[in-house]
Amino acid sequence: MYDFVDQKRMVYITFAVILFISALLAPVAIFYPIKAMFITPEAIAINTSPISLVTGGIGLALLAAGLIVLANVEKRLMKYGMASLLFIAGTIGVSFSLTDYFYVTPEKFVLNAPFTFTSEEYGWNEFDKVEENIIKENGMTKVDSLTFYMENGKIINMPAGSLAAMSGSIINNVQASGGAHERIAEE
Structure with missing residues (x-):
């Protein structure tokens, strides 16, 4: 059982490190292409605000922090409570990043401003x-x-x-x- 707990901690920490590194690269290398993929093909130009990169990076860093909490905090209630809050905040940050865009088509201008979902x-x-x-x-x-x-x-x-x-x-x-x-x- 002791080995299983150590392996579990190592998995959490490994994924946390991957997410921390991704926090620097993913908003530009992954989030922007995801937005471009799901926006209408009629779009002449697609872009995002700079704050989108910040909210995405912070969101991924909070998800990584939640994994670190799961790996290191011993008290069960505190462990899952703190991790849940970090995961929720991280998911909101990533969501704000993914929903921040604007584009132009021959018929219209579409704006999904920072910190909004519509x-x-x-x-x-x-x-x-x-x-x-x-x-x-x-x-x-x-x-x-x-x-x-x-x-x-x-x-x-x-x-x-x-x-x-x-x-x-x-x-x-x-x-x-x-x-x-x-x-x-x-x-």
């Missing part, structure tokens, strides 16, 4: 205006963020880094549907 779809005719907020950095001019003004009064502000690949497509589709485009230089 997506919002916006047809191109629902955009009143797209603002590009321009800054100067190291003598170079670059787009810092995009602000979307919707016809229902909602304002969505997104960093340009995650939208860089699709900003031209968004602006062209909004303008083709009668919306406005404006560049604003920030000082």
Whole structure:
């Protein structure tokens, strides 16, 4: 029986180490391709916010911490209570990472914002205006963020880094549907 317990601890610790290492790589190498695989093939461009990588990494690290607790804590109630809390928090973190995305199709812009489980779809005719907020950095001019003004009064502000690949497509589709485009230089 003693050997079985040691083997069980070694398995927990081994999987914990794998999850800790995965916490650094999996959000980019695994989670992003999973999102791209399950999003509609009509998508012209797919992306995710940088916070998605953080929540996925933290989620995997919490799952690994739960395994470490199972391997090292002796008191049964504390062991399973702490491990359960860590597993639940880790699963929520991974879920937030997997559900954080946005993409563009010829008909719409779909946004599933960070820390939400439901997506919002916006047809191109629902955009009143797209603002590009321009800054100067190291003598170079670059787009810092995009602000979307919707016809229902909602304002969505997104960093340009995650939208860089699709900003031209968004602006062209909004303008083709009668919306406005404006560049604003920030000082």
